Amino acid sequence: MVAPIFLSRHEERILRSLLRVEAPLSGRAIARTTGLSQATAQRALTRLRESGLVLADQAPPSLLYRANAEHLAIPALLALLRLDEQLHARLGEHVAGWPVQPVSVVVHGSVPRRQATVASDLDVLVVRPEAIAPDAETWQQQLSDLADRVRVWTGRRASIVEMSVDEAAEGMADREPFLVEAARDGWLIAGQALSELAGQRT
Numbered sequence: 786m787v788a789p790i791f792l793s794r795h796e797e798r799i800l801r802s803l804l805r806v807e808a809p810l811s812g813r814a815i816a817r818t819t820g821l822s823q824a825t826a827q828r829a830l831t832r833l834r835e836s837g838l839v840l841a842d843q844a845p846p847s848l849l850y851r852a853n854a855e856h857l858a859i860p861a862l863l864a865l866l867r868l869d870e871q872l873h874a875r876l877g878e879h880v881a882g883w884p885v886q887p888v889s890v891v892v893h894g895s896v897p898r899r900q901a902t903v904a905s906d907l908d909v910l911v912v913r914p915e916a917i918a919p920d921a922e923t924w925q926q927q928l929s930d931l932a933d934r935v936r937v938w939t940g941r942r943a944s945i946v947e948m949s950v951d952e953a954a955e956g957m958a959d960r961e962p963f964l965v966e967a968a969r970d971g972w973l974i975a976g977q978a979l980s981e982l983a984g985q986r987t
Contacts, residue, residue, distance in 0.1 A: 792862075793829065793832070794899065794900070795819075795821060795825055795826070795828075795829040796829045796832055796833055797866065797899075798819045798820075798821065798829075798899065799815055799819055799821070799826065799829050799830060799833060799839075800833065800838060800839070800852060800862065800866070801866055802815060802818050802819050803815070803839065803850060803851060803852040804852050804863065804866070808851075809842055809849035809850055809851040810849065810850055810851075811844075811847045811848070811849055811850070812826060812827055812830060812847070812848065812850065813847075815830065815850060830850060834850075837853055837856050838852065838853055838856055838858065838859070838862070839851065839852060839853060840852075840853045869896075869897075869899075872938065872939065873892075873972050873974065875934075875938060876890070876892065876931075876934075876935075876972075876974045877974050877975060879930075879931065879934055880931070880974055880975040881975065883927045884923055884927075885914070885917055885921070885923050885924050885927060886914075886975070886976070887911050887912055887913060887914070887975060887976050888912040888913065888914055888950045888953070888976050888977060888982070889910070889911075889912040889953070889973070889975065889976035889977050889978070889979060889982070890909065890910070890911050890912070890973075890974040890975040890976060891909070891910045891967050891968075891971040891972065891973055891974065891979060892907065892908065892909055892910075892971055892972040892974060893908050893909075893910055893966060893967035893970060893971035893972075894906070894907075894908030894944075894967075894971075895908070896908070896941075897970055897971055897972050898970050901941075905941065906941055906942045906943065906944035907935050907939060907941045907942070907943050907944065908944045908946070909931065909935070909943055909944065909945045909946070909974075910945075910946050910947075910948070910953075910964075910967050910971070910979075911928065911931075911945060911946070911947045911948075912947075912948060912949070912950055912953045912976065912977075912979075912982070913947055913948065913949050913950065914949075914950060915949055915950050915951055919947065919949070928945055928947065931943060931945065932945060950982065953979065953982050954982040954983055957979055957980065957982050957983040958983045964979055967979060968980050
């Protein structure tokens with residue numbers, strides 16, 4: 786049988802970059818677009834060439850790299866590389882069905898930064914409407930259901946941080962690092978962007 790292919794996160798980042806473009810890229814351009822050092826990019830490119838997923842064309846004094854669209858693994862890898870998009874969409878559809886709608890839901894941390902390991906949690910910030918008590922039964926059931934869905938869909942534990950809209954607004958106004966990072970790097974799943982909450986303190 787054809788040997789399975791396992792990508793490191795650096796190889797994954799490079800393959801994503803090459804699959805997004807039609808023209809081949811130099812090693813220097815790949816390092817720049819992926820944010821990797823040239824040495825790290827070169828090691829990853831060597832591994833990708835060895836697996837046949839990436840081809841290199843001579844363009845003296847450089848090599849130009851392109852994804853090998855005819856490789857048998859490419860369709861399967863494309864599906865795997867789009868898992869983040871599928872998760873984002875599923876979370877949005879799930880939250881859209883909540884009877885009590887949140888002010889905001891943001892996935893933050895290592896997953897949207899593409900730094901997650903197999904042991905990483907899925908970090909979710911849920912901002913609660915001020916009129917809803919934190920221990921309201923329907924609200925708590927929604928959070929529990931969300932954690933269950935995350936586990937079933939991804940195998941990851943959901944680390945859910947819940948706060949009121951006033952708490953989130955105050956934290957954003959005070960530039961609390963956790964909220965600033967979530968606003969900058971996170972996936973907005975539902976509701977308002979965190980940056981819009983800073984002026985909403987009551």
